[in-house]
Amino acid sequence: MTTVAAPAPARGGRPVPWTRLAWVTWRQHRVALAGVAVLLGGLGLYLLIMGLKIHSGYAGVTSCHPASSAACGLANNLFTGDYYPFAQTMTGFLQVVPVLVGVFVGGPVLARELETGTFRFAWTQGCGRLRWTVTKLALLAIAVTAAAEAFSLLFSWYFQPWFAKGLDGALAPQLFDLRGIDFAAWTLLAFALGVAAGALIRRTVPAMAAALAVWTGLFFATFMFLRKHYLAPLAASGAQASTLKFGNDWSWAQWFTGPNGKPVSAQALNSVIRQAPVSVQGSKNPGAIGAYLSAHHYTQWWAYQPQSRYWPFQFIESGWLLALSLILLAGTVWLVRAKAS
Amino acid sequence: MNVIETHGLGKRYGRTWALKDASLAIPGGYVVALVGPNGAGKTTLLHMSVGLTKPTAGQITVLGSEPAGSPAALDQIAFVAQDAPLYKNLPVADMLHLTRNLNRTWDQQRAESRLKELGIPLKRKVGKLSGGQQAQLALTVAVARRPRLLILDEPLASLDPLARHDFMAQLMAAVAEDGLSVILSSHVIADLERLADYLVVLSRGQVQVAGEVEQLLAVHAMLTGPAAAADDLSERLAVVHARRAGTVAQLLVRNSGPAEPAPSGWEAGRVSLEELVLAYLREPGAAALPGPAGATARATHGAPA
Numbered sequence A: 001m002t003t004v005a006a007p008a009p010a011r012g013g014r015p016v017p018w019t020r021l022a023w024v025t026w027r028q029h030r031v032a033l034a035g036v037a038v039l040l041g042g043l044g045l046y047l048l049i050m051g052l053k054i055h056s057g058y059a060g061v062t063s064c065h066p067a068s069s070a071a072c073g074l075a076n077n078l079f080t081g082d083y084y085p086f087a088q089t090m091t092g093f094l095q096v097v098p099v100l101v102g103v104f105v106g107g108p109v110l111a112r113e114l115e116t117g118t119f120r121f122a123w124t125q126g127c128g129r130l131r132w133t134v135t136k137l138a139l140l141a142i143a144v145t146a147a148a149e150a151f152s153l154l155f156s157w158y159f160q161p162w163f164a165k166g167l168d169g170a171l172a173p174q175l176f177d178l179r180g181i182d183f184a185a186w187t188l189l190a191f192a193l194g195v196a197a198g199a200l201i202r203r204t205v206p207a208m209a210a211a212l213a214v215w216t217g218l219f220f221a222t223f224m225f226l227r228k229h230y231l232a233p234l235a236a237s238g239a240q241a242s243t244l245k246f247g248n249d250w251s252w253a254q255w256f257t258g259p260n261g262k263p264v265s266a267q268a269l270n271s272v273i274r275q276a277p278v279s280v281q282g283s284k285n286p287g288a289i290g291a292y293l294s295a296h297h298y299t300q301w302w303a304y305q306p307q308s309r310y311w312p313f314q315f316i317e318s319g320w321l322l323a324l325s326l327i328l329l330a331g332t333v334w335l336v337r338a339k340a341s
Numbered sequence B: 001m002n003v004i005e006t007h008g009l010g011k012r013y014g015r016t017w018a019l020k021d022a023s024l025a026i027p028g029g030y031v032v033a034l035v036g037p038n039g040a041g042k043t044t045l046l047h048m049s050v051g052l053t054k055p056t057a058g059q060i061t062v063l064g065s066e067p068a069g070s071p072a073a074l075d076q077i078a079f080v081a082q083d084a085p086l087y088k089n090l091p092v093a094d095m096l097h098l099t100r101n102l103n104r105t106w107d108q109q110r111a112e113s114r115l116k117e118l119g120i121p122l123k124r125k126v127g128k129l130s131g132g133q134q135a136q137l138a139l140t141v142a143v144a145r146r147p148r149l150l151i152l153d154e155p156l157a158s159l160d161p162l163a164r165h166d167f168m169a170q171l172m173a174a175v176a177e178d179g180l181s182v183i184l185s186s187h188v189i190a191d192l193e194r195l196a197d198y199l200v201v202l203s204r205g206q207v208q209v210a211g212e213v214e215q216l217l218a219v220h221a222m223l224t225g226p227a228a229a230a231d232d233l234s235e236r237l238a239v240v241h242a243r244r245a246g247t248v249a250q251l252l253v254r255n256s257g258p259a260e261p262a263p264s265g266w267e268a269g270r271v272s273l274e275e276l277v278l279a280y281l282r283e284p285g286a287a288a289l290p291g292p293a294g295a296t297a298r299a300t301h302g303a304p305a
Helices: A018-062 A070-094 A097-116 A129-164 A182-201 A204-229 A238-243 A266-274 A287-295 A307-338 B042-049 B092-101 B108-118 B131-144 B161-178 B213-219 B227-236 B273-282
Strands: A234-237 A250-257 A299-305 B002-013 B016-027 B031-035 B057-062 B077-080 B149-152 B181-186 B198-203 B206-212 B220-226 B238-245 B248-254 B267-269 B288-290 B297-299
Touching: A018 A070, A018 A097, A018 A129, A018 B092, A070 A129, A097 A129, A097 A182, A097 A204, A129 A182, A129 A307, A182 A204, A182 A307, A204 A307, A266 A287, A287 A299, A299 A307, B002 B042, B002 B181, B016 B042, B016 B057, B016 B198, B016 B206, B031 B042, B042 B057, B042 B181, B077 B131, B092 B108, B092 B131, B108 B131, B108 B161, B131 B149, B131 B161, B161 B181, B198 B213, B198 B273, B206 B213, B206 B273, B213 B220, B213 B273, B220 B227, B227 B238, B227 B248, B238 B273, B248 B273
Parallel strands: B031 B181, B031 B198, B077 B149, B149 B181, B206 B288
Antiparallel strands: A234 A299, A250 A299, B002 B016, B002 B057, B198 B206, B220 B248, B220 B267, B238 B248, B288 B297
């Protein structure tokens, strides 16, 4: 029989420093982080190069004198025609970046350990699984969020001339979530969803797919139904509407009210228009029907959110995204702690 | 100090109890063989001792009174799970560095010299090592943490005979150097016979035998004699398991004290550890467990042979 005279190393005292766990996190996830760096770096480089061109082009347009001359108008049109369509395409493409980054980094964190059985190694080391989980999730969450925010700032700069020209409003759906703090918040949510799905599903690829699906659902629900109700929408009609800066304010719905002040259905409105004289119905002037309708006490209304609500909306949306992400991450930590494998 | 102590410990998966009402006190300083057939609850017990599985019922503490799975306990326990899961995409050197960073105590020099002796290159990826080398690496990494208790779940199951031999040699060297307590499970007792000095037999989720190997062997004997007299003898002695071949019967009996003389007409022989384990496994109703004080062995009658 052997004795218990183990040369006991110093016990008690301080836990494993988090900087060592940071090394572990880096070593295990550096490929995913490098992938993110390549994706964001590549796109960022493109935005930088194009951004410099756009900014210098815009400087040329604004310094053109006299501004009302035909030459300046032509230069302006050429500038917009050269760069604006592709900038718009770019905004569509960039919508998927947060979910790609978040799910790619977050999905494997727990799922790969659970899938390959290495959690039995990782969770029985001296630092304990709680510290292991909290450190990893915190560091990776900060990393992806910070990278996304940096990218988002670069995009804002890239797109700035089109705002200055009044071609787009800050609340425009395809722009709102690429700027401010919203882009980073959506990235954090994708990360948290990936992590949580990994802990629940315990397999990397299905977890990533599930997180992708949930994120996409939330994303579409938000910009189609949710965002316009963060604050009660305003309504503008007739004379007021002419002062609205459409393009800058965000309007998504319009309707007509009848002589009694109540909304009219599209059918009812059509039958009114059909009673109009042929000269109006066949008129080449697009305002003719509108003039006919307003002469008969039909009023057009628009629902809109003014551009001044951009920052309140940013905080509202990022706020609930952040809260949801933190709930998901905390739930994951709880799940890891309580896990009976 | 008990390295593992359980009271009424149970774990249920669905409707099946993987481990039920297990009360056990394994003292420190031993190399403990945890033996039982597949599905006996060995892995469940070991996983509960490091917090990978939560008990459904009862309590389990380790190294005195530390709650199983607590950071204070894990700080002093090295666990090697079945099939030695390590990060296969990492080079060996990074695997060492990673383990070092996950623990407060670490002996880099020892780990490196062990690997050198074993001929495992530091630059090779873990996944490119042979199964035997991966098991050796897992053991090296565990020992370099300088634990007070080393727990190995079926460390030999997937190794060929040569790798088994090398693995046991490394383990014995570690035990001799550090005097650490070891618990290792196996469904093949022959693997552990030379090494273990404490035996725990699990069967169908129950603790059937627990005790120091020497003491267990001392109080058990194999009696060989006429089959016709076997039933008569069974009345008087605690027979664990009986086997008849023609006119000859072999009875594995538990003596109340050591070295009782054999009854007339019977020949008494020593029992090997393997025979002892097999006899108990064949008789799920029999048990040899220490009393509450953990000092005396107690045997109950098995089902009629």
